[in-house]
Amino acid sequence: MTTEPVRSSDQLIERAIAIASESRRKTIAVAAAQDVDVIGAVSQAEADGFLRGILAGDKEAIQRLAGEQQIPIDRLEIIDERDVDRAAHTAVRLASEGNADAIMKGFLPTSALLKTVLDKQYRLRGKNTLSHCAVLDIPGYHKLLNFTDGGMIVRPDWEQKLQILENAMSVARALGLSPVKVAISAAVNERTEKVTHTLSDVDFIVPRASEQFDDIRIQAPLSFDVATSEKAAAACGVKGPVVADADIFLVDSIEECNIICKSLIQFAEAVFAGVIVGARVPVSLVSRTDTVKNKKASLALACVLSDYYMRTNLRDDGGY
Amino acid sequence: MATDMVVPEVHSFEQLIARAKERTSSSRPKAALAVPSAPEWLQAFDRAVKEKLVEPVVVGDETLFRKMTAASGIELGNAEVIDINQPDAAFVTAAQIAARGEVDLIIKGRGSMVDFLKLLLREETLFKVRGRLISHIAVMKPERYPKLLFLTDAGVVPWPDLETKLALVNNVAGFAAAAGVDSPRIAMLAAVEAIYLQMPVTTEAAVLAKMSDRGQIKGALVDGPLSFDVAVDTVAAYSKGITNSEVAGQADAMVAPNIETAIGVYRAMALYGRAEVGGLLFGGRVPVALANRWDSVASRFHSIVLAVLAATN
Numbered sequence: 001m002t003t004e005p006v007r008s009s010d011q012l013i014e015r016a017i018a019i020a021s022e023s024r025r026k027t028i029a030v031a032a033a034q035d036v037d038v039i040g041a042v043s044q045a046e047a048d049g050f051l052r053g054i055l056a057g058d059k060e061a062i063q064r065l066a067g068e069q070q071i072p073i074d075r076l077e078i079i080d081e082r083d084v085d086r087a088a089h090t091a092v093r094l095a096s097e098g099n100a101d102a103i104m105k106g107f108l109p110t111s112a113l114l115k116t117v118l119d120k121q122y123r124l125r126g127k128n129t130l131s132h133c134a135v136l137d138i139p140g141y142h143k144l145l146n147f148t149d150g151g152m153i154v155r156p157d158w159e160q161k162l163q164i165l166e167n168a169m170s171v172a173r174a175l176g177l178s179p180v181k182v183a184i185s186a187a188v189n190e191r192t193e194k195v196t197h198t199l200s201d202v203d204f205i206v207p208r209a210s211e212q213f214d215d216i217r218i219q220a221p222l223s224f225d226v227a228t229s230e231k232a233a234a235a236c237g238v239k240g241p242v243v244a245d246a247d248i249f250l251v252d253s254i255e256e257c258n259i260i261c262k263s264l265i266q267f268a269e270a271v272f273a274g275v276i277v278g279a280r281v282p283v284s285l286v287s288r289t290d291t292v293k294n295k296k297a298s299l300a301l302a303c304v305l306s307d308y309y310m311r312t313n314l315r316d317d318g319g320y
Numbered sequence: 321m322a323t324d325m326v327v328p329e330v331h332s333f334e335q336l337i338a339r340a341k342e343r344t345s346s347s348r349p350k351a352a353l354a355v356p357s358a359p360e361w362l363q364a365f366d367r368a369v370k371e372k373l374v375e376p377v378v379v380g381d382e383t384l385f386r387k388m389t390a391a392s393g394i395e396l397g398n399a400e401v402i403d404i405n406q407p408d409a410a411f412v413t414a415a416q417i418a419a420r421g422e423v424d425l426i427i428k429g430r431g432s433m434v435d436f437l438k439l440l441l442r443e444e445t446l447f448k449v450r451g452r453l454i455s456h457i458a459v460m461k462p463e464r465y466p467k468l469l470f471l472t473d474a475g476v477v478p479w480p481d482l483e484t485k486l487a488l489v490n491n492v493a494g495f496a497a498a499a500g501v502d503s504p505r506i507a508m509l510a511a512v513e514a515i516y517l518q519m520p521v522t523t524e525a526a527v528l529a530k531m532s533d534r535g536q537i538k539g540a541l542v543d544g545p546l547s548f549d550v551a552v553d554t555v556a557a558y559s560k561g562i563t564n565s566e567v568a569g570q571a572d573a574m575v576a577p578n579i580e581t582a583i584g585v586y587r588a589m590a591l592y593g594r595a596e597v598g599g600l601l602f603g604g605r606v607p608v609a610l611a612n613r614w615d616s617v618a619s620r621f622h623s624i625v626l627a628v629l630a631a632t633n
Contacts, residue, residue, distance in 0.1 A: 140592045150511065154519050187478065187579045194434065195478065225587040225612070232591070235614035255521055255577045258511035260584035262548035267462040268592035288559045289549055 006175040006304070007144060009137035009271040009297045015175075016050040016300035019307045025052045026303040028284065029100035031091035031116070032084045033057035035107040036065045037288050041295035042104070043071050048296065050303055054099075056090040057106055058082045084108045088116040095281045096122035101306035104299075105285040110151075117279050128163040129153065130278035133171050134261045135301060137271040141228055146171055146248045150257030151276070158200035161250060162208060167277040168248045169213055171301075174308030179217045182209070183246040185256065186221030189238045195221070197252050217241040224249065224260065265294075273297035275305060282306055324554050325570040330500030331467035333596050333622055336459075337371075339500050340625045343632040344373050349424035351609075351624065352377040354414035355407045356385050357430030359392050361611070364620035365427060366394045373628050377423055379414045381405040407431060408439055415445035418606040425627040427609045428601075433475055440604070447605050453477075453487035454603040456610070457495050458586045459626055463594040465552060470496050470504065470573035474582035475601065475610065482524045485575060486537075489528060492573045493540035495602045498633035499626065504572035507551035508544025509581065513560055515545065521577040543567035544575075548585075587612065590619070598622025600630060607631050 006012050020026070028045075030038055033055035039062060045051035055062055055073075059080035066073040081087040088108060094100040105113045118125050132151030135144050148168045153160055165182065172180040184201040188194075191202040201220040209218050219242035225232035227246040233239070251257040264270040272294045276283035284302040286295045330339065351374035353365050368374045376399035378385055384405075389396050402417075404410040407430065414426050428436055440447050441454070448454065456475025461468050472492045477484055489506055496504040508525030515522045525544030532542035543565045549556040554569030562568040576582035589595035590612065597619050601608035607630035609623040 138592050185580060185584070187583050188434070192434075223587070224584040225591060225614070229591055229614070232587070232612070232614045235612075252580055253578060254511045254519075255509070256581045256584060259509050259548045259576065259581045260588055263585045264588050264592060266549055266552055267464050267589060267595065269464075270592070289553075289556045 003176050005177050007142070009144070009273060009293065012135075012144070012175070012273060012297055012304065013048070013050070013300045016303040017048065019303060020050040023307070025050060026101040026306050027052040027054060027099065028102045028104050028299065028302060029054045029056060029091040029094040030104040030106050031056060031088040031113050032106035032108040033078075033087070034061035034065060036069055036071075037286055037290070037295070038104065038106045039066055039073060040069065040071050041286050041299060042076060043073055044292065045296060045299040046075055047072070051299055053077070054079060054091075054094060056081050056087045056094070058087075085112070088113050092116045092119070092122050092124065096124055100281070101310070102282045102284055102302040104302070105283065110285060114276070114283070117283060124279045124281060126278050126280060128167055128278045129160055130276055131164040131167045132274060132276050133168055134257065135171065135273045136261060136264055137297075138264055139269050143245075143247060144175065145228065145246060147257050147261050148248065148250060150251070150254055150261055151274070152254070154254050155252070158204045161201075162205055163278075165205070165209055165248070165250055166212070168250070169216065170308065171275070171277060171305060172247055173215070174305045177247050179215045180213070180248065181242045181246050182216060182218040182248040182250060183222040183227035183242050184218070184220035185224065185227070185249055185251045187223060188221055189223055189226055189236055191221065219243065222246070271297055273301040275301050277305070280309065282309075325466060326505070327467045328501045328572065333461055333468075333598070333625070336468075336499060336622075336629060337625050340373055340628045340632070341371065344628060348372060348375045349628055349631045350375045350377055350422070351425045351427055351627070352379050352414045352417065352423040353427040353429055355380045355410045355429040355431060356388060358613075359388065360615065360617045360620055361427065361429055362388060362392055362394050362396065363617045364624060366396050367617070367621050368624045368628075369396060373625065374425070376400070377402065379404060379410045380407070380429070411436060411439040412442065412445055415440050415442075415447040419446040423606065424631040425606050425609065427624060427627070433610070437476065440608075449603070449605060452603050453484065453491060454601055455488050455491045456599060457492055457602050458582070458597060458599040459499070459622070460586065460589045460593075461596040462589050467572065468501065469552070469571065470501070471582055471586055472573070472575055473579060474576070474586045474599065475579070478579045480578075482527060485524060485528060486531075488575050489537060489540060489542055491603050492575065493537075495630055496573055497539060499629045501572050502539070504540055505567040505570055506540050506542045506573040506575060507546040507567050507571040508542065509548060509551065509574050509576050510545030511547060513545055513547060513550055513562055521545065541566045546571070590615070596622065598626045600626045602630055
């Protein structure tokens with residue numbers, strides 16, 4: 001299989017299709033699948049040829065929703081389970097027993113699904129906290145940029161940030177990136193007591209990450225513009241291995257990540273692929289406001305990531 | 321769906337420029353460029369002078385200034401120059417003459433924002449107005465949004481507390497009105513729309529929204545917590561069930577929960593959102609036009625226009 005790095009959302013989808021044709025389609029188990037956007041996304045990815053879907057949920061509702069929107073579901077397996085909580089357990093059990101490669105959120109709160117994913121009986125917990133990666137394809141930037149964490153931890157301390165980084169590193173490696181260039185975000189470009197997190201970023205995270213990962217180039221602190229733009233870096237006089245070339249943008253608060261990403265999706269036509277990382281299988285979620293392309297890219301990312309877990313035995317060893 | 325949006329009469333930088341020209345047709349504000357450095361600032365300043373928006377004053381090293389203008393072929397020849405070759409002293413002098421009413425706005429030339437603020441806020445400058453917050457306000461016109469977006473605070477306050485957020489709201493409402501956007505719809509940005517007790521950003525946003533409901537915030541409609549997409553996209557607002565908000569889907573202004581967020585959005589829009597931008601400090605004795613170090617001449621000219629609008633209100 002090709003090991004060229006994935007640099008765009010189109011390449012991400014192509015990679016998922018290549019994995020499906022060179023080994024096998026990945027299977028995604030949907031928890032409480034009675035959600036029209038989820039059914040549509042899975043059906044589309046199935047038609048695109050990179051995914052097999054198992055829908056655990058209210059069969060009658062699933063069929064009705066699909067019928068109303070004329071979504072083809074005859075090739076998707078449905079496990080009838082009306083109770084939302086039990087549907088979540090069904091989907092998670094499929095992954096736990098090796099019958100699904102990834103889990104997808106349907107019509108239930110994210111927190112309810114994640115609680116089930118972390119249920120010890122399923123042995124899907126990794127050693128790290130769960131975190132969200134938002135992989136953005138921003139027109140005008142020459143590669144994908146992984147913003148993390150904009151979904152799980154409100155204000156991570158430095159140890160949590162290191163775990164969030166480790167989770168994001170697995171995504172970067174799954175995308176075939178080497179070296180992986182990591183910028184730790186700040187409002188300033190130098191370590192200063194006035195911005196306290198720059199102290200722990202520089203003193204604690206950078207040395208530990210450098211020691212832990214052979215393939216990392218990490219720089220802190222870097223503002224978004226300097227991390228992604230030659231022009232900005234030159235004007236600000238900042239040099240270094242990550243400047244204007246970041247693969248991962250590790251941020252300091254859930255708000256920072258979420259809001260910057262959404263501004264790029266809203267006004268810069270960025271394509272977005274999101275995934276929750278940290279368990280032994282990827283957990284995928286799409287929202288109603290995602291475009292068709294975003295949903296497809298998110299499912300492709302889950303496939304590429306689960307393939308990486310499989311190839312590197314992380315799925316069994318519980319590395320992540 | 322975007323047709324549902326309330327678009328104020330003033331919704332572009334062209335209109336802001338036209339408005340500034342109207343205000344300055346009879347008497348022009350004096351603008352002090354403190355410590356000239358980037359040629360882009362000189363060009364933007366030169367344009368503002370030529371378009372009769374400001375009377376130029378330069379505070380800095382006169383020899384250096386003359387050399388720069390000669391090299392770049394910029395006129396600015398009639399500018400009054402206060403010759404101070406030490407940059408810190410020049411900033412302090414600019415703040416002092418502004419506090420004395422001798423100039424109406426400042427343009428911040430070279431140097432870091434943090435150092436500049438420290439000098440500006442020194443007791444002896446009398447630049448700070450007692451009881452008023454000085455905050456940074458960015459104005460953006462993303463190509464894909466039909467109106468201007470005011471964003472705060474990308475320059476001064478790292479993590480505003482609730483009281484400071486109220487001051488940020490009042491400042492951005494005051495400046496928006498000066499720019500021609502009355503009663504702006506202000507979104508308190510968050511990662512979510514629901515209120516979670518473990519997310520202080522959401523509880524603080526809700527307090528300000530309720531204060532606005534109760535008429536305790538004048539000259540603005542405030543709602544929150546709102547995520548970015550819900551704030552600017554009526555479809556997103558509708559699909560997240562936020563249907564009875566005056567702000568959701570059509571925000572004129574945004575208060576970010578922290579400086580990293582505001583800076584990230586401001587610069588992301590300038591770099592990747594094909595947005596026209598400008599920025600200023602508001603709330604001191606006089607407004608201060610500011611720029612990112614890599615900003616174009618056009619963006620810097622916008623910043624001067626914003627400061628003119630604030631100074632002439």
